[in-house]
Amino acid sequence: MEVAVLDIKGKETGRKVNLSDAVFAIEPNNHAVYLDVKQYLANQRQGTHKAKERAEITGSTRKIKKQKGTGTARAGSIKSPVFRGGGRVFGPRPRNYGFKLNKNLKRLARKSALSLKANDKAIMVVEDFQFDTPKTKNFIEVLKGLGIENKKSLIVLGDSNKNVYLSSRNLKGSDVVSSSELSTYKILHANNIVFVEGSLEGIELNLSK
Template identity: 80%
Template sequence: MKVAVLDIKGKDTGRKAELSDQVYGIEPNNHAVYLDVKQYLAHQRQGTHKAKERAEIAGSTRKIKKQKGTGTARAGSIKSPIFRGGGRIFGPRPKDYTQKLNKNLKRLARKSALTLKSREKSILVVEDFDFDAPKTKDFVAVLKSLGLESKKSLFVLGDSNKGVYLSSRNLAHSEVITSSELSTYKILNAKSLVLLESALEGIELNLNK
């Protein structure tokens, strides 16, 4: 599949980029996509939630009232969960939310996500660019030229580019990553996927191992 290569002003350069059918034209596997996105979201959880239970509460251990004759339920500890300030019953404990997926399934999920974006015609190929100095307004100008100023976009670079990354960091609806950082979640979370020419080879190399 061939796609026109644009410059940062949104104009056709007259060149075509070849997108491999093995990456951008497969039969999507929705279950693989689901598993990969589920793993990504699970890994965003720190798992440090913790509530103190009865044995961990600091408080007196004396019996707070006599056993009989009060007309109310018996109570032996101020740390009981039924009292304010007492321990929590079955409270949350630290947990590891990481999940394991094999590499082939993750590659299949990313290929499926790229294929879905290709079918939606949401992939743009742009020639490599850089800025003299990190400036948000320069990156905003690129977004406007490409018609992406009001859309959630993901820019994929071949190699890390500090100028482009810093210029986009303040924008809530745009993200800049390298081809090695590409994930199924980030592909699907963006309305438009902007691939720089230098990223194409890296993407295909990573997904065809």
């Protein structure tokens, strides 16, 4: 699959790159994509929720009424879950929602997501670029040149570039990651994916195994 290489103003440079069919043109595996996205979202959960149980409630321990002769059910503690202000039965406890997936499945999920985006013609390749200083204005100019300033976009860099990352941080609709940070969720979440030319080799090397 051939894609034209653009400059940061959105104009063709006259060069083309060949995207590997083993990464960008496979038959998508929807279940692998589902599992990888589910794991990503599960890992975002803090799991710090907690409700007080009977033993953790502050209250008197005296027996609140006599055992017999009241005509109602016996009751021994004001902290009982049946009373207002008592402990909660089977309430939430802190827990880790994460779960494991094997590397081959995660690799298949990312290739499936990239293939779906390639099929939708939502992938662009831009020549390598850098900023001398972090400046949001410069990053917006790049997005405008590529025609994606009002769309959710994902910019994939070859190596971590601090100035480019900092320049994009104030923009809600745009995300910048290095090739090693690319995830299935971020691929699917973006309307357009922009690969910096230097990122393709690493991505194809990692995902074509």
